[in-house]
Amino acid sequence: MEQPGYFTSDEKPTWQYSQDEIAEAVDLNSANKIFSLELPEFGPYVFKYSNDGNFILLGGRKGHVAHFNWKTSNLLCELHLKETVRDVTYLHNETMFTVAQKKEAHIYDQAGVEIHRIKEHSFPHKLDFLPYHFLLVTTDNLGTIRWQDTSTGQMIASHSHTNGIAHALVQNRTNAIMFTGHQNGSVALWSPSVKEPVVKLLAHTGAVNDVAVSFDGLYCATAGIDNSLKIWDIRMFKEIRKTHTFKNVRSLDWSQTGLLASASEDTVSIWKLGELYMQHRVPKARRTKTPTGSTQFPSIERVRFCPYEDFLGISTIYGFSSVAIPGAGEANFDSREANPYQTRKQRREKTVVKLLDKIPPELITLNPNEITNISGLGKEYEQKKREMDFKRRYPGKDYLSSRQRKGKKAPTVEAKKQKAVIDAKSAEFEEQRIEETMIEEERRRKLKELPPEPEDALQRFRKT
Structure with a gap:
């Protein structure tokens, strides 16, 4: 060159x-x-x-x-x-x-x-x-x-x-x-x-x-x-x-x-x-x-x-x-x-x-490199950026992340909808199970109330 x-x-x-x-x-x-x-x-x-x-x-x-x-x-x-x-x-x-x-x-x-x-x-x-x-x-x-x-x-x-x-x-x-x-x-x-x-x-x-x-x-x-x-x-x-x-x-x-x-x-x-x-x-x-x-x-x-x-x-x-x-x-x-x-x-x-x-x-912009920038710089970079913005807007206060402020991570809208469907199906299944249990208990109660049958010579050969 x-x-x-x-x-x-x-x-x-x-x-x-x-x-x-x-x-x-x-x-x-x-x-x-x-x-x-x-x-x-x-x-x-x-x-x-x-x-x-x-x-x-x-x-x-x-x-x-x-x-x-x-x-x-x-x-x-x-x-x-x-x-x-x-x-x-x-x-x-x-x-x-x-x-x-x-x-x-x-x-x-x-x-x-x-x-x-x-x-x-x-x-x-x-x-x-x-x-x-x-x-x-x-x-x-x-x-x-x-x-x-x-x-x-x-x-x-x-x-x-x-x-x-x-x-x-x-x-x-x-x-x-x-x-x-x-x-x-x-x-x-x-x-x-x-x-x-x-x-x-x-x-x-x-x-x-x-x-x-x-x-x-x-x-x-x-x-x-x-x-x-x-x-x-x-x-x-x-x-x-x-x-x-x-x-x-x-x-x-x-x-x-x-x-x-x-x-x-x-x-x-x-x-x-x-x-x-x-x-x-x-x-x-x-x-x-x-x-x-x-x-x-x-x-x-x-x-x-x-x-x-x-x-x-x-x-x-x-x-x-x-x-x-x-x-x-x-x-x-x-x-x-x-x-x-x-x-x-x-x-x-x-x-x-x-x-x-x-x-x-x-x-045409002052910084032509903005178009080629990719926002996915990692969670650590985003977390640090949010912390710096918070300290600049509220000097003297301690920054708390969303997890520290709310405890567990708040569920998303899709997760809430899915949980609601699961809860509805669980409730329907529970009602059906309770109904079947009650029917079975009623049948057993009626069987106990029936009088006992007379015994005969072939009673011992019956299947129980």
Whole structure:
């Protein structure tokens, strides 16, 4: 089994190395993956990697959408929608994607042909897709979060809230719970089977800019306009680390190996175990002058790690960049989960298998292991659990088991019915026995009252 290789150096700290120095040290194939796309007319841009890490879906705020294979530089489709594009996301694979446009959410195929318009998702603001449940999740500007099954077209749930616009929408990959970050500084956890947030915590004193959940589903990172970056333990919903930043952090993302990327203005910082691992700044050529003469920095809109690759995608108001982050990608991939080298036939078979294994939305809970639990843990465990519950409810009192309180074990309903039948039959038998005894006694009494018969010569030969 291969292990991820992190970047180390004895000459200077790793965060001081530039992408040019890294490109000179790596092989030619990896160096070609470090590139920048100059798109100054239709930004700011948002993007999404496919599950296997081969494709990128790029969406500009002014209507530009591009779908391409970033490893081979093969452009599959390019759209100019001439209306606002707020977010983009892939569906079950790279053959279909969804665009959050001005009024509705639209679904396109890999050739750029519109195949469906979802009117129920009005004024969408953020998009995400749950691959194991085939659910498209959207939030709008009116404070509503919706789940829709893309395999059947059924609207699963639609929950309204009063927390304001959700600036962040991200899923927990282990239990499909959706995290939303709001203007009032709160982070809410949503399930389609519950109308209210299953968990709601006040993360920041100001609006929440972004939320990121680790791949193992144990930790959550939040960033707000109060210039703070916080790490939360989802198991206890407890803050375990807080960092004050000099600039406002706009985007966050976790890698498959546990690296955390935070983007603020023109700088991207990569954190490893709470320490600065790498840092990248947008080139000076992208900085422009405002009419007053001050320098305008290209604000970074989104950062995302590429699955199964040691690269990080960065989208700004001027385009898109791909930078190398050694050790960010998972070195061992599961071909049944996501195969970067799959063929067209394997992709079709995988889609059928996913549909057959689709998880119902009713099973989305905070603890997905509750479904697999078995209650038969033994009488001793149940007895100890009842004793602990009793001591918690009635402190200072001694716990007595049901046998100690009642003496003998109380009979069940079936035992009572069976005993009643037996008692009825016993009573009937006893009455019959008494009646037969009385008849026999009466016969014997009458025989005694009869006069004795006269004796004859043959009396001694009679049988008695």
